[in-house]
Amino acid sequence: MFAIMKKSILFILIIFSNILLAETIGRVMKSNGTVLIKPMGSPSYSVSVKPGQAVSNGDAIRVGEASFAVVIFLDDKSVVKIRENTDFQFVETSNTRSLIIDQGTTLHNVNKEDRKKTYRVETPVSVASVKGTEFSSFHDAVSGVDKFVGKSGNFEVLNSISGAIVNVGPGQKAVSNALGQLIPAPAEPGDFPEDPDGESSPEQNDNQGQSENNQQDSPQQQERQPQQRQQRSPQQNQNQTSQEPAKQTESVERLEDVQTSSSNPQSPPKKPFNMGLAVGSATINDTIYNQVALRPELSFGKLGIGFDLVMYIDNEGNIRKDEWDEPSDFIDKILYLRWGQKSDPFWLVWGSLNNVTLGYGGLISGYSNMMEFPSVRKVGINTGFNFRNFGTEVFLSNMKDFSRGGTLLGLRGTYKISDTLPITLGMNFVQDMNQFSGLKDTDGDDYPDLFDxxxxxxxxxxxxxxxxxxxxxxxxxxxxxxxxxxxxxxxxxxxxxxxxxxxxxPFKSTNSEAVAQGFGFDIGYPVLKSRALSLEVYSEFNTLSFSQATGDTTYFNRDKMTGSGITLPGLRASLFGFLNISFEYRIKNGYFIPQFFDGSYDLSRVTVQTTDSGIIVRTKDQLVFADPLSNKDTRGMYGSASANLFNLLTFNASYASMKADTTEFNSFNALLNLNAENIPKLSVAQAYYQRNNDKDPFDFGNPSLNTVFGYKVGYEVSQGVSVIWDFRQFYRDSGIPGAALEPVKQTTIETAFDF
Structure with missing residues (x-):
C-alpha cells in the first residue's frame, strides 16, 4: 500500500513539474523555410514550426539556411526576429526572461511599458541587459565573438570573462570576445542586420503573421539567398502580401490572444546622442567639493565623442577654477574620442584609456591613465592600422607629458602567416621616456610641487x-x-x-634622467576552436632595462639595471564559455618582473621618500628591486581564472609566484562583479583588489605601495536615476622616516541620470 502511494505521489509531482515547465510564454507570428523547435526535455529538434505555434519555457528554436522566424511574447508583446543559421533557448524565471544564444543573429524589439521581467540576451561570452529598446545581437560560436548594435533606447553589455561593462545607445555597438575584451564603438551603417521580415509596418506584420502561406512559397523563392530577400524593394513586399490567400481564419483564432490594439508602429531610431548628468561630491587633494557634471556622448558613424563638463564647488560656494583657467584645460573637457574599432583598417582612441594591453601582456597589461582621475586628468592616445596579415598599434599614456620630457610609449607589430596556418608573430616596444613626468608640477617650472x-x-x-x-x-x-x-x-x-x-x-626634473624601457617578442597558435573548448598556446620573450642616473644625483641616483623574462609555455583555454583559465611557466633573469607597466603603474611610477639623510626620489623599479636579492634568477608559475556563476556574479582572479631560494615575488589580482539585474534597486556592484610583486600579497593588514583596491555600488532611486558611490584607495610614502605608508583615498558620490 505504501509503495503504491509513493508511486502515485511521484507520478503527480512529475506531471505537475511538466505542466510548469511547459508554460506557454509566446507564439510564432511568422516563419519561413526550415524552423524547428526542441521542446524542453526532448533530445532533438523534432517539431516543425508553423505560424501560431506555441513557444514554452525551456524550448529551443533552430532557424536553418535561408529561413527566418518571428516570435512574440504573450505578456508584454515584445518581439524577437530570428535570422538564418541561429540556435537559442527560451528560459524564464519569475523575474527574468533570458534568450540563451548558441549561435546566430537576432533582432529584438523590447516593449518597456508592459514588461515585468528583466530581458537578457546571453551568449557564452557576453550578457546584454535590456530595459526597453530595439537592438540586435550576433554570436559567432567558432571565434567566440559577440556584436550588439543599438537602434533605439539604451542597454548594458557585460563581458562574462573580464567583467567589463559598457552602455550601448542608439547608433552605437559593443564587440565582445572570449579573451575578455569589450570594445564600444560607433555603429556603421551596415552593422544593424537587415530585418528578415522586411520593412512592413506592425499592422502588416499582424495580418501576415496570421497566415500559413509562408510555407507555400514557390521552390524558387525558398531557394533564394537571405541577401536577396533582404534587398527586395517595398513594392515587392507589398505584392507578396497582396498574393496571400484569404483563408486565414484558423490562424487568426490561434493568434487572437497575441494581437492587441497596443501594437504601435515602431518609432524611428533616435538621434545618436546621449546625455549623462552627475550631481554629488568628489574629493580632490583632500578637499571635498560638490560636483555638477554634464557628460554628453555623441556618435557620428565611426566617430564617437564623450565630454566631461564638470564644475567643483566648495562649501563656501566658490567654483574651483583650476579646470577652467587655461586654454589647455578645455582639452580636458573631451573625455574620449573614438574612431572605429581594432578590427578596422584604421582605429583610434584619444583621451581616457582603460585596460591597455600589448600582446600577451608580458610588458604592459591592463594599463589605465584614469587611476588618479579626476584630480589628475591625462590625455592619452591608442591607435593602429590593419593591412591584410599585418597589424600595428601605438600607445601614448599622456600627451601633456611631452612638455616635461616624455611619456609612456608603446608600439606593437603583428604578422599572421596565413588563414590555413594561423601562427601570429608579434613584437612589442615600451618606453617611459621620463619617469619624473609622473611628479605633479602645477606651474611648469620643472620643480615638482612636492619640492616647490x-x-x-x-x-x-x-x-x-x-x-x-x-x-x-x-x-x-x-x-x-x-x-x-x-x-x-x-x-x-x-x-x-x-x-x-x-x-x-630643490630637485629639478630636467637635471636628471630616468628612463625605463622594454622590448618583447611573442608567438601564438590557436590549437582548438569549438563551442565546448578553445585552446591557444603561446610563448613570449621580454626584456627590461633602466638607465643609469645622469646629471645631479643629490636627490636621485640609480645604477643601470637590465633583466629578461621568458614564458614557455603559455596556455589559454575556455570551457563551454563558462570557465576561462590560463597558465604560464615563467623564467626570470636579472632585474625583470612580468607586467611591469600594469594598471597601477601611474601610482607607483615615481615617489618621494624622506630618509635620515634627506629627501630622495624613487622610481618604481627602485621600489620593486629594493631587495638586494631581487636580481636573482627565478622560476615560477602564473595562473588566472574567470567564471560566470549562474549569471549571478562574475569573478576574475590571477596569482603569480616566482621563487629563487628564499626570495619570492608574488602577485594577486581579483575582480568581483555582481549582476545587479537580480537584485531590486541595485544598479551596479563591483569590487577589486590588486597587489603585485610583494612577498605576501595576502597580508591585507600591511599594505604596500603596490596595493590598490576599491569598489563601486549604485542604488536605483527610481527608473533611470541612480546614486553611485565610487571608492578607490592606494598608498604613498608619508615622508616621515619609519612611519607607515599614507593611504590615499578617492571617493566620488554622484547621482546619475540616464536620459
Missing part, C-alpha cells in the same frame, strides 16, 4: 622658514616685495650673519 615652496609661481621655488617670502636667489627673479631679509627665520637679518643655512636648490 611656490607651486603656483614658476619664478619662485625656495622658502626656508616657510613665511611665504622667497629666499634670496630662491627664484629666477625677485618678487614684487623683494627677497626675504630673514630667510632662515632666526629673527636676525641675513645681512648681519656670516653663515646662512638655507635650503639647497
Amino acid at each position: 615652496d611656490f607651486p603656483n609661481d614658476k619664478d619662485l621655488w625656495n622658502d626656508t622658514d616657510g613665511d611665504g617670502l622667497a629666499d634670496e636667489n630662491g627664484g629666477n627673479k625677485a618678487p614684487s616685495g623683494g627677497w626675504d631679509i630673514d630667510a632662515d627665520g632666526n629673527n636676525i637679518l641675513d645681512s648681519e650673519q656670516s653663515e646662512l643655512k638655507l635650503k639647497p636648490e
Whole structure:
C-alpha cells in the first residue's frame, strides 16, 4: 500500500513539474523555410514550426539556411526576429526572461511599458541587459565573438570573462570576445542586420503573421539567398502580401490572444546622442567639493565623442577654477574620442584609456591613465592600422607629458602567416621616456610641487622658514616685495650673519634622467576552436632595462639595471564559455618582473621618500628591486581564472609566484562583479583588489605601495536615476622616516541620470 502511494505521489509531482515547465510564454507570428523547435526535455529538434505555434519555457528554436522566424511574447508583446543559421533557448524565471544564444543573429524589439521581467540576451561570452529598446545581437560560436548594435533606447553589455561593462545607445555597438575584451564603438551603417521580415509596418506584420502561406512559397523563392530577400524593394513586399490567400481564419483564432490594439508602429531610431548628468561630491587633494557634471556622448558613424563638463564647488560656494583657467584645460573637457574599432583598417582612441594591453601582456597589461582621475586628468592616445596579415598599434599614456620630457610609449607589430596556418608573430616596444613626468608640477617650472615652496609661481621655488617670502636667489627673479631679509627665520637679518643655512636648490626634473624601457617578442597558435573548448598556446620573450642616473644625483641616483623574462609555455583555454583559465611557466633573469607597466603603474611610477639623510626620489623599479636579492634568477608559475556563476556574479582572479631560494615575488589580482539585474534597486556592484610583486600579497593588514583596491555600488532611486558611490584607495610614502605608508583615498558620490 505504501509503495503504491509513493508511486502515485511521484507520478503527480512529475506531471505537475511538466505542466510548469511547459508554460506557454509566446507564439510564432511568422516563419519561413526550415524552423524547428526542441521542446524542453526532448533530445532533438523534432517539431516543425508553423505560424501560431506555441513557444514554452525551456524550448529551443533552430532557424536553418535561408529561413527566418518571428516570435512574440504573450505578456508584454515584445518581439524577437530570428535570422538564418541561429540556435537559442527560451528560459524564464519569475523575474527574468533570458534568450540563451548558441549561435546566430537576432533582432529584438523590447516593449518597456508592459514588461515585468528583466530581458537578457546571453551568449557564452557576453550578457546584454535590456530595459526597453530595439537592438540586435550576433554570436559567432567558432571565434567566440559577440556584436550588439543599438537602434533605439539604451542597454548594458557585460563581458562574462573580464567583467567589463559598457552602455550601448542608439547608433552605437559593443564587440565582445572570449579573451575578455569589450570594445564600444560607433555603429556603421551596415552593422544593424537587415530585418528578415522586411520593412512592413506592425499592422502588416499582424495580418501576415496570421497566415500559413509562408510555407507555400514557390521552390524558387525558398531557394533564394537571405541577401536577396533582404534587398527586395517595398513594392515587392507589398505584392507578396497582396498574393496571400484569404483563408486565414484558423490562424487568426490561434493568434487572437497575441494581437492587441497596443501594437504601435515602431518609432524611428533616435538621434545618436546621449546625455549623462552627475550631481554629488568628489574629493580632490583632500578637499571635498560638490560636483555638477554634464557628460554628453555623441556618435557620428565611426566617430564617437564623450565630454566631461564638470564644475567643483566648495562649501563656501566658490567654483574651483583650476579646470577652467587655461586654454589647455578645455582639452580636458573631451573625455574620449573614438574612431572605429581594432578590427578596422584604421582605429583610434584619444583621451581616457582603460585596460591597455600589448600582446600577451608580458610588458604592459591592463594599463589605465584614469587611476588618479579626476584630480589628475591625462590625455592619452591608442591607435593602429590593419593591412591584410599585418597589424600595428601605438600607445601614448599622456600627451601633456611631452612638455616635461616624455611619456609612456608603446608600439606593437603583428604578422599572421596565413588563414590555413594561423601562427601570429608579434613584437612589442615600451618606453617611459621620463619617469619624473609622473611628479605633479602645477606651474611648469620643472620643480615638482612636492619640492616647490611656490607651486603656483614658476619664478619662485625656495622658502626656508616657510613665511611665504622667497629666499634670496630662491627664484629666477625677485618678487614684487623683494627677497626675504630673514630667510632662515632666526629673527636676525641675513645681512648681519656670516653663515646662512638655507635650503639647497630643490630637485629639478630636467637635471636628471630616468628612463625605463622594454622590448618583447611573442608567438601564438590557436590549437582548438569549438563551442565546448578553445585552446591557444603561446610563448613570449621580454626584456627590461633602466638607465643609469645622469646629471645631479643629490636627490636621485640609480645604477643601470637590465633583466629578461621568458614564458614557455603559455596556455589559454575556455570551457563551454563558462570557465576561462590560463597558465604560464615563467623564467626570470636579472632585474625583470612580468607586467611591469600594469594598471597601477601611474601610482607607483615615481615617489618621494624622506630618509635620515634627506629627501630622495624613487622610481618604481627602485621600489620593486629594493631587495638586494631581487636580481636573482627565478622560476615560477602564473595562473588566472574567470567564471560566470549562474549569471549571478562574475569573478576574475590571477596569482603569480616566482621563487629563487628564499626570495619570492608574488602577485594577486581579483575582480568581483555582481549582476545587479537580480537584485531590486541595485544598479551596479563591483569590487577589486590588486597587489603585485610583494612577498605576501595576502597580508591585507600591511599594505604596500603596490596595493590598490576599491569598489563601486549604485542604488536605483527610481527608473533611470541612480546614486553611485565610487571608492578607490592606494598608498604613498608619508615622508616621515619609519612611519607607515599614507593611504590615499578617492571617493566620488554622484547621482546619475540616464536620459
